[in-house]
Amino acid sequence: xxxxxxxxxxxxxxxxxxxxxxxxxxxxxxxxxxxxxxxxxxxxxxxxxxxxxxxxxxxxxxxxxxxxxxxxxxxxxxxxxxxxxxxxxxxxxxxxxxxxxxxxxxxxxxxxxxxxxxxxxxxxxxxxxxxxxxxxxxxxxxxxxxx
Amino acid sequence: xxxxxxxxxxxxxxxxxxxxxxxxxxxxxxxxxxxxxxxxxxxxxxxxxxxxxxxxxxxxxxxxxxxxxxxxxxxxxxxxxxxxxxxxxxxxxxxxxxxxxxxxxxxxxxxxxxxxxxxxxxxxxxxxxxxxxxxxxxxxxxxxxxxxxxxxxxxxxxxxxxxxxxxxxxxxxxxxxxxxxxxxxxxxxxxxxxxxxxxxxxxxxxxxxxxxxxxxxxxxxxxxxxxxxxxxxxxxxxxxxxxxxxxxxxxxxxxxxxxxxxxxxxxxxxxxxxxxxxxxxxxxxxxxxxxxxxxxxxxxxxxxxxxxxxxxxxxxxxxxxxxxxxxxxxxxxxxxxxxxxxxxxxxxxxxxxxxxxxxxxxxxxxxxxxxxxxxxxxxxxxxxxxxxxxxxxxxxxxxxxxxxxxxxxxxxxxxxxxxxxxxxxxxxxxxxxxxxxxxxxxx
Numbered sequence: 001x002x003x004x005x006x007x008x009x010x011x012x013x014x015x016x017x018x019x020x021x022x023x024x025x026x027x028x029x030x031x032x033x034x035x036x037x038x039x040x041x042x043x044x045x046x047x048x049x050x051x052x053x054x055x056x057x058x059x060x061x062x063x064x065x066x067x068x069x070x071x072x073x074x075x076x077x078x079x080x081x082x083x084x085x086x087x088x089x090x091x092x093x094x095x096x097x098x099x100x101x102x103x104x105x106x107x108x109x110x111x112x113x114x115x116x117x118x119x120x121x122x123x124x125x126x127x128x129x130x131x132x133x134x135x136x137x138x139x140x141x142x143x144x145x146x147x
Numbered sequence: 148x149x150x151x152x153x154x155x156x157x158x159x160x161x162x163x164x165x166x167x168x169x170x171x172x173x174x175x176x177x178x179x180x181x182x183x184x185x186x187x188x189x190x191x192x193x194x195x196x197x198x199x200x201x202x203x204x205x206x207x208x209x210x211x212x213x214x215x216x217x218x219x220x221x222x223x224x225x226x227x228x229x230x231x232x233x234x235x236x237x238x239x240x241x242x243x244x245x246x247x248x249x250x251x252x253x254x255x256x257x258x259x260x261x262x263x264x265x266x267x268x269x270x271x272x273x274x275x276x277x278x279x280x281x282x283x284x285x286x287x288x289x290x291x292x293x294x295x296x297x298x299x300x301x302x303x304x305x306x307x308x309x310x311x312x313x314x315x316x317x318x319x320x321x322x323x324x325x326x327x328x329x330x331x332x333x334x335x336x337x338x339x340x341x342x343x344x345x346x347x348x349x350x351x352x353x354x355x356x357x358x359x360x361x362x363x364x365x366x367x368x369x370x371x372x373x374x375x376x377x378x379x380x381x382x383x384x385x386x387x388x389x390x391x392x393x394x395x396x397x398x399x400x401x402x403x404x405x406x407x408x409x410x411x412x413x414x415x416x417x418x419x420x421x422x423x424x425x426x427x428x429x430x431x432x433x434x435x436x437x438x439x440x441x442x443x444x445x446x447x448x449x450x451x452x453x454x455x456x457x458x459x460x461x462x463x464x465x466x467x468x469x470x471x472x473x474x475x476x477x478x479x480x481x482x483x484x485x486x487x488x489x490x491x492x493x494x495x496x497x498x499x500x501x502x503x504x505x506x507x508x509x510x511x512x513x514x515x516x517x518x519x520x521x522x523x524x525x526x527x528x529x530x531x532x533x534x535x536x537x538x539x540x541x542x543x544x545x546x547x548x549x550x551x552x553x554x555x556x557x558x559x560x561x562x563x564x565x566x567x568x569x570x571x572x573x574x575x576x577x578x579x580x581x582x583x584x585x586x587x588x589x590x
Contacts, residue, residue: 054438056349056350057344057350057351057352057353058344058350058352058439059439060437060438060439062437075437077436077437077438077439078439079344079352079439080268080352080353080354081268081270081272081314081315083311083314084272084314084315084316085314085316092316095272095315095316096272096316096317098316099271099272099273099315099316099317099318100316100317100318102271102273102317103204103529103530103531104206104462104529105269105271105273105320105325105326105327106269106271106327106460106461106462107270107271107461107462107463107465107544108270108271108465108489108546108549109270109271109272109317110488110489110546110548112488117548118548119546119547119548119549120270120271120272120315121270121465121546121549121552122270123235123236123269123270123456123458123460124235124236124267124340124341125337125340125341125342125344125441126439126441127268127270128436128437128439129270129548130548143547143548146548147437
């Protein structure tokens, strides 16, 4: 599993990891007010790192960053759907198109394309999902690390 | 917990008996000896129908008819057909455009005098938006007064919908075609749809909103006491309020144009809703996934244990992902359908066994059936190409990014009786009272 895992607890007074939308460079987007209010933690894994934030409402959002500094994946576990436009950035319109084209109401929403993979599942009070850009996966890292 | 006081059927009978036998002036002074009062059982069951629904587009949606009335014991009521039975949520939601609803005058739920609205987002990004109102609700012979319900706004895109509600990217489900129902009857294990987390003003979740205006987007998130949150109406019934029992008839392996069953109110409260001796009772318990805590049971497949949830509101069984299923001999041959990604395909019928389990050591082997998704969907109304089937007992699916989760949807219910015990309500004899902590399932 994880061979090297260092967890650095970065408190509000310390250096905040910069947040960015999927596919963008780490630090390319300023921190959202809501996100700023959460507790941010940085995990360093072999080959990538993860910024995790727990918002006051209990949403756990994880942002996966490649060694090149690009956000290659996002995941969430929350009592409500997180702010997807903010997390997915330029990929959000694809979710919109897919959601609005869905014939059968209910169940999860999944998108499986060559350059964007997305899943959103759950029900009231328990939502979870993730998204990644296959082309941005770091060397030797598979989508299986996205949790 | 609800603060309201319940008058049980037995209690009501006792009060009436007392009135009837009140010693009159100058009448007999003999003491009236009332022994045990046997409550007259009320009709506690309602037929369940699986069909294509009000939009002629539904798959595996189980409907009942619900009566919603003006509060205060009036006879001004709307009889609403095609309300979907959902064991995965709590609370009654009806479309403002459903039959008869526009003639009702319900009691607005307010916060500081301002109407409270609710946004419910679904995982697929679609959402419903509408006002909280208190209504009297009747199903079969069961009556509940002043139940907080949600009246889903009728406009396709209500002008005051909060901006966060649409952030999932989907559509407003404010029509019967979009919702594939006239309403949703949430009879899950919880008393309210949100609960304690929506009462804390410091960290309130974005479900409830204070909306002073109907023409501009609501921006004020509301903390709402549990007493006026959208609530499981079963827990408000005068009798048979500790849960439900849903019995669905079997559906063959090729699917069917319709399905049927019966929804009983109460568990072990009448002769017709006794907990079957063959049913195993599973206590819900807190599950932590990436630090989010929610209630579930578990399913063990191929020696690995996953979280599991029983949800009649889901139209298929979601069971891990194709690779994980096919890795065990029992699931050999299961693939992702080439034309219908997310559904399972197979060249021969599969019976997939797994162990349902709770944290109290209750466990039993159960199974789901999996047929060929492409063939089944072709025969369905959903593809709108001539198919007429709406009920399928063997539709399943799954996704690689959800390879750690089992959701037992309506297909699981066919040919079974499933009980849903409501948290905070007394379980029937034989079930530990500790199971009332978070509710329970039995099947």
